[in-house]
Amino acid sequence: MATSNFMRRYRRIMTPLHHEETEDARTQVASTNELGGWNLYDSTMLCLMLGRVDGAEGNTAGKLENYRRALGVSNRRSLDGEDRRDLLVKMFSLQFERGQYAAAQRSLTLLRKEIGSEKEVAKLHEQAEALNRRLGGADPIVANAIVYNPCDCDAGAPLWSYQPARRTFSFASLSGNVERFEARCDSDRLQGPVETGKRWTLPEDAGSCRVFVFGDDGASFDFVEHRDAEPDPVSEPSTVARSDVLD
Numbered sequence: 495m496a497t498s499n500f501m502r503r504y505r506r507i508m509t510p511l512h513h514e515e516t517e518d519a520r521t522q523v524a525s526t527n528e529l530g531g532w533n534l535y536d537s538t539m540l541c542l543m544l545g546r547v548d549g550a551e552g553n554t555a556g557k558l559e560n561y562r563r564a565l566g567v568s569n570r571r572s573l574d575g576e577d578r579r580d581l582l583v584k585m586f587s588l589q590f591e592r593g594q595y596a597a598a599q600r601s602l603t604l605l606r607k608e609i610g611s612e613k614e615v616a617k618l619h620e621q622a623e624a625l626n627r628r629l630g631g632a633d634p635i636v637a638n639a640i641v642y643n644p645c646d647c648d649a650g651a652p653l654w655s656y657q658p659a660r661r662t663f664s665f666a667s668l669s670g671n672v673e674r675f676e677a678r679c680d681s682d683r684l685q686g687p688v689e690t691g692k693r694w695t696l697p698e699d700a701g702s703c704r705v706f707v708f709g710d711d712g713a714s715f716d717f718v719e720h721r722d723a724e725p726d727p728v729s730e731p732s733t734v735a736r737s738d739v740l741d
Contacts, residue, residue, distance in 0.1 A: 495535055496533075496535050496536055496539065497532070497533060497536055500526075500532060500536040500539070500540075503522065503525075503526045504539065504543070506522045507519055507522045507523050507526065507543050507547075508543075510522065511543075511546060511547065511550060514550065516547060516550045516551050519547050519550070520547050520551070523540070523543055523544055523547050526540060527540060527544065534567065534568070534569060534571070534572045535571070535572040537567050537572075538564050538567055538568040538572040538573050539572075541560045541561070541563045541564035541567060542560070542561070542564045542581070544556075544560040544563075545557045545558075545559075545560035545561045545564065548560060554588060554591065554592065555592070555638070555639075555640040555642075555714075556640075556642070557588065558585065558588040558589065558592065558594075559640075559642050561581060561584060561585050561588070562585065564581060565578075565581060565582070565585065575610070576610075578608060579605060579608050579610070579611050579614050580614075582601050582602075582604055582605040582608070582614075583605065583614050583617075583618065585597075585598075585601045586598050586601040586602050586605065586618060586621070587618075587621070589601060590621055590624075590625060592637060592638040593635065593636045593637045593638055593716075594637040594638075594656065595625055595628050595629055595635050595637070595659060596629070596635075596637075596656070596657060596658055596659035596719075597637075597656065597657070598625055599625060599629065599659070600657070602615075602618065602622060602625070605618075629659055632721055634718050634719060634720050634721075635659065635660065635718070635719040636666075636716050636717070636718050636719075637656065637716065637717040637718075637719070638714070638716060639654045639656070639707065639714065639715050639716065639717050640654065640712065640713070640714045641653060641654050641670075641672065641707065641708070641709045641710060641711060641712065641713045641714070642654065642711060642712075643711045651708060652708065652709060652710060652711040652712075652713075653706050653707060653708050653709075654706070654707045654717075655704055655705065655706045655707070656704065656705050656707075656717060657702070657703070657704045657705075658696075658703070658705060658717075658719050659719060660719040660720060660721065661695055661696045661697075661698065662693055662694070662695045662696075662719070662720040662721070663693065663694060663696075663705070663717060663718060663719050663720065664690070664691075664692060664693045664694070664718045664720065665688050665689065665690055665692075665715050665716065665717065665718065666690055666715065666716040666718055667714070667715055667716040668688065668690060668713075668714075668715045669713060669714045669715065670709065670710055670712060670713030670714060671709045671710040671713050672688045672707060672708075672709035672710075672713045672714075672715050673687070673688060673708050673709045674686065674687050674688055674707075674708050674709075675687075675688055675694075675705055675706065675707045675708070676705070676706045676708075677694075677696055677700075677703050677704070677705045677706075678703065678704055678706065679696065679697075679700035679701050679702065679703035679704075680700065680701025680702050680703075681699065681700050681701050682697060682700040682701075684696065684697075684700075688707060688709070688715065693720060705717070
């Protein structure tokens with residue numbers, strides 16, 4: 495359950511949001527976030543409110559990131575039933591909109607596992623069919639990405655993370671300082687600079703992989719997933735460094 499202190503702050507945030515006073519809402523939510531020490535329910539609700547403020551400001555990338563955090567920090571006591579289903583629907587739609595198809599597929603899978611989700615899944619039928627066509631097609635999959643500070647604190651390293659659906663990827667449309675990537679796999683780690691015009695391929699025997707991209711907070715880029723059979727336009731082979739030890 496929410497603490498009494500959090501509920502007071504919750505009302506201070508929601509009142510300006512209802513009146514579309516997003517600057518005041520942003521100030522209140524930032525102040526609440528800086529306090530810290532909230533319980534699991536408070537933390538979940540805070541992430542959801544941060545997402546709502548970002549959405550009111552037209553920042554869909556920030557909205558999605560905070561919704562992802564809300565799902566990550568929550569449990570069945572802090573977010574369950576209709577609220578969890580609603581969050582997964584919102585995440586699926588935002589991920590689909592931003593071309594993050596592998597993440598959208600995972601959100602849809604989680605939604606289908608929720609008890610009583612038949613109605614929500616049915617409403618997403620057309621998008622789900624389009625998602626399957628994109629994932630199974632030959633065209634590259636382009637995910638719009640923005641680097642974020644994961645803890646909104648000075649100690650956090652700004653990054654963007656993603657579990658791709660395909661093994662070969664490249665970067666495009668760099669804006670701001672996007673420095674390097676690490677692909678952390680079950681049995682290997684690959685790393686390299688973020689550059690346009692190069693492709694990298696995750697080894698099949700590396701198992702499941704998640705790609706982390708590091709740079710300045712707010713820097714943006716496109717993460718492009720390719721079919722392995724696509725011809726590589728770069729004449730020289732792309733290489734990555736390997737690490738013998740995983741964290």
